[in-house]
Structures are given as structure tokens and as C-alpha cells.
Amino acid sequence: xxxxxxQPNNEDHIQGKEKSHITLVEYGxxxxxxxxxxxxxxxEIQKIKGDVLRFVxxxxxxxxxxxxxxxxxxxxxxxxxxQKFWEMHDILFENQENLKDSDLRLYSEKLxxxxxxxxxxxxxxxxxxxxxxxxxxxxKSGVNGTPTFFINSIRFDGPAxxxxxxxxxxxxxx
Numbered sequence: 717x718x719x720x721x722x723q724p725n726n727e728d729h730i731q732g733k734e735k736s737h738i739t740l741v742e743y744g745x746x747x748x749x750x751x752x753x754x755x756x757x758x759x760e761i762q763k764i765k766g767d768v769l770r771f772v773x774x775x776x777x778x779x780x781x782x783x784x785x786x787x788x789x790x791x792x793x794x795x796x797x798x799q800k801f802w803e804m805h806d807i808l809f810e811n812q813e814n815l816k817d818s819d820l821r822l823y824s825e826k827l828x829x830x831x832x833x834x835x836x837x838x839x840x841x842x843x844x845x846x847x848x849x850x851x852x853x854x855x856k857s858g859v860n861g862t863p864t865f866f867i868n869s870i871r872f873d874g875p876a877x878x879x880x881x882x883x884x885x886x887x888x889x890x
Contacts, residue, residue: 718858718871724772727846729801731762732770737889740881741772741866743854746789746808747782747815748862754876755809761881768889773805774850776862784815787838789847791820794837800827 724730724739742758744751762771775792777785788808795804807823808815824834837843854864858871865872865881868888874880 720866720869720871721856722853723869724770727849728772728774729796729805730770730772731802732766734770736770737768738765738885739770739772739866739868740885741774741869743774743776743850743857743859743862743864745775745777745782745785745862746792746805747785747812748778749812750861750876751863752809752812754863757876757878757881760878761885764882765885769885774854775847776851776854776859776864777847778862786847787817787820788815789850790838790843791824791834793843793846794834794840795824795827795829797837797843798829798833800829803827 720741724741740758740761742751742754744754758771762769775789777789779786792801792804792808795801804823804827807826811819811823820838821831821834824831857864857866863876865876867881867884870888872881872884874884
């Protein structure tokens with residue numbers, strides 16, 4: 717049973733109350749089809765368990781097999797510098813088939829981001845370091861594929877399906 721080595725912190729993108737009983741951490745890849753299937757499941761879990769759940773998303777782009785994943789992660793982080801991480805997160809998962817740089821630029825325009833700042837942040841060492849920190853934290857926690865979930869710092873090894881995740885969340889909440 718793997719444990720999360722890097723606890724949620726101020727550098728993370730978090731939805732939900734800080735004092736929630738349950739923290740669900742996902743290591744994900746915006747181009748991964750399995751992450752794409754998990755995306756609406758996580759949204760549903762947030763609706764069902766919103767009062768007790770805190771959700772953390774960390775980047776784990778599998779660049780060797782998903783050629784656009786790394787730049788998509790950079791785009792999400794660059795949008796986050798303008799307080800639009802979650803909006804970009806959603807757009808990327810809802811448009812997984814279109815993650816070329818020109819698409820990322822289009823999405824950032826759709827979010828009314830400052831385009832000069834977005835471009836600068838996309839290419840910055842700070843954004844690259846943030847994504848690399850997520851990857852290293854994932855590797856140290858035993859992540860070797862996406863999506864990988866942790867519930868209250870314990871790796872969830874069941875299927876990324878609604879019933880399985882809800883059951884594990886309920887068990888963790890007892």
C-alpha cells in the first residue's frame with residue numbers, strides 16, 4: 717500500500733474546504749484517455765461529497781506516450797498564475813483530442829487570460845519546476861500511471877469508477 721509522500725500544500729491546486737475530512741489527490745495527465753474517463757467521475761464525487769471532500773490535482777504528464785501532455789500541464793499552470801487553473805483544467809479534459817500549442821492558446825483566449833503573460837508563464841522555469849515537482853512527488857509516492865488517486869494519503873488501487881471511489885471515500889470517512 718503506497719502512501720502520499722508530499723502532503724497537499726500551498727503550491728497545490730485545491731477545491732473544497734481546507735478542514736475537510738477527506739482529501740482526494742489525483743495525479744493526472746491531460747492527454748490520458750483514462751484520466752479523461754475519470755474526469756466526470758471526480759466531478760460527480762465532488763457533487764456528492766462536496767461537504768466533506770477536498771480535491772487536489774497534480775500533474776503527471778506521461779510525455780513518452782502523450783506528446784501534448786507536458787505542454788497541456790504547462791498551460792494549466794500558466795492559467796493558474798492568473799487564477800484560472802480549474803477553468804483550464806476543465807477545458808483541457810473536455811478537449812483531450814485538441815491539445816496542440818495552437819489549441820492551448822485558443823483556450824487561454826477563451827478564458828480571457830492576459831496572452832503575453834500566459835505565453836511568458838508557459839515558457840517559464842517557474843511553471844516547468846512546478847510540473848516537475850508534481851512529477852517527482854508522484855514518483856516518490858509510487859505513481860507509475862494515470863490517473864492515480866490517493867484518499868487521505870493512502871493510494872487507491874481500485875478501478876477509477878464512481879462506486880469504487882465512493883466506497884473507498886466512505887471507508888476513509890469512518
